[in-house]
Amino acid sequence: MNGRRLSTADLCDEFFDVLRFPDLALRRFGGVPAGAGRAALVDLDADNRILFEVLAQSGRGKALVVRSRSPACPAVVGATLVALAVKNDWECLVIDGALRDVAQVRHAPMCVYAREQRPFRLRAGPAGRVLDQLDLVGTPIRSGDLVTVDEDGIIVGRPSRLPPWLSNGETAIERRSPRRRICWRLRMFGVE
Ligand SMILES: O=C([O-])CC(=O)C(=O)O
Ligand SMILES: [Mg+2]
Numbered sequence: 001m002n003g004r005r006l007s008t009a010d011l012c013d014e015f016f017d018v019l020r021f022p023d024l025a026l027r028r029f030g031g032v033p034a035g036a037g038r039a040a041l042v043d044l045d046a047d048n049r050i051l052f053e054v055l056a057q058s059g060r061g062k063a064l065v066v067r068s069r070s071p072a073c074p075a076v077v078g079a080t081l082v083a084l085a086v087k088n089d090w091e092c093l094v095i096d097g098a099l100r101d102v103a104q105v106r107h108a109p110m111c112v113y114a115r116e117q118r119p120f121r122l123r124a125g126p127a128g129r130v131l132d133q134l135d136l137v138g139t140p141i142r143s144g145d146l147v148t149v150d151e152d153g154i155i156v157g158r159p160s161r162l163p164p165w166l167s168n169g170e171t172a173i174e175r176r177s178p179r180r181r182i183c184w185r186l187r188m189f190g191v192e
Contacts, residue, residue, distance in 0.1 A: 006166075007034065008152045018161040022139040022154055026113040029099055030082065034150035035092025035111030037063035038159075041131045041143050044068040044097070048076040048121065050128035055081055059090025063147040067134055068097030074122040075100035082108045094149055096136060113149050 012019060040062050042054055054064065064085070068076045077093060079101035085093055092111035098118040099105065105112055133142040139156065141147075146157045146166070157166075 006148075008148050008150050008155050011148060011155055011157075011166075015157065015162060015166075018157055020139050020141075020156045022136040022141070022156065024094075024096055024115065024137050024154055026094065026115060026149070026154060028113055028151055029102060029105045029117070030093070030110045030112030031106060031108050032092075032111040034148075035063060036146065036148040037061050037091035039063055039065050039141055039143055039145045039147045039156070041134050041141065042066045042128055043131050043134055044070070044076055044128040045125045046070040046072060046074050046076075046122035047125055047127055048074075048081075049123070050130070051077065051081055052084065054130060055084040055088060055090065057088065059085060059088050062090060063092045063094060063149070064090055065134075065136065065141065065147060066093070066095045066097060067136060068095065070097070070122070070125070072122060073098050073116065073118055074120055075118045076121070077112070077114070078121070079104035079108070082110055082112055085112075086110050092147070092149055094147065094154060111149065113154070 038061055042050060044066060066076060075098045077095055077099045082105050086109055095114035098116045099114040100117060100119055102117050133140060141156050146159055148155050
């Protein structure tokens with residue numbers, strides 16, 4: 001199965017019975033249209049500072065799923081955090097919440113989806129938490145579940161119920177080219 005490229009639609013056709021579909025209206029913000037990885041889960045109120053710690057870790061093979069249900073709906077991710085995700089090889093970011101720096105994130109070599117955009121952030125209230133499981137708009141998701149996202153939406157599968165070649169991350173979503181990543185980082189930090 002090496003090199004096989006699967007969209008969420010392909011996965012639904014093959015594995016519908018063992019997949020879950022969070023009812024999340026996501027919009028694409030990043031420069032890469034699709035991503036897949038094992039879920040790392042963060043629950044936020046408004047304060048996003050924990051994301052700087054989480055994204056500083058290696059994200060190879062991992063999809064960061066952030067739930068931010070603060071009624072004020074502040075941006076919890078922007079270009080700086082996306083740059084950190086690129087640097088540390090995260091596969092994709094899925095934000096049940098808002099994002100900012102849209103104009104820069106659009107060019108980032110990273111798969112980034114969020115519910116909406118806001119210009120402001122809030123540094124107030126309880127700190128965020130890394131969780132082993134959370135409820136994503138009614139769909140339970142556990143850390144380590146396989147998350148796949150593209151322009152058709154998001155699907156979640158439990159690795160034990162999927163073929164090993166798939167849950168080992170071989171969905172063969174197009175890898176970001178190293179050259180493109182370096183160019184983007186130079187532009188981002190004004191070195192160009
Ligand atoms: O700084 C923040 O907390 C959010 C943001 O704008 C960024 O990641 O660039
Ligand atoms: Mg910013």
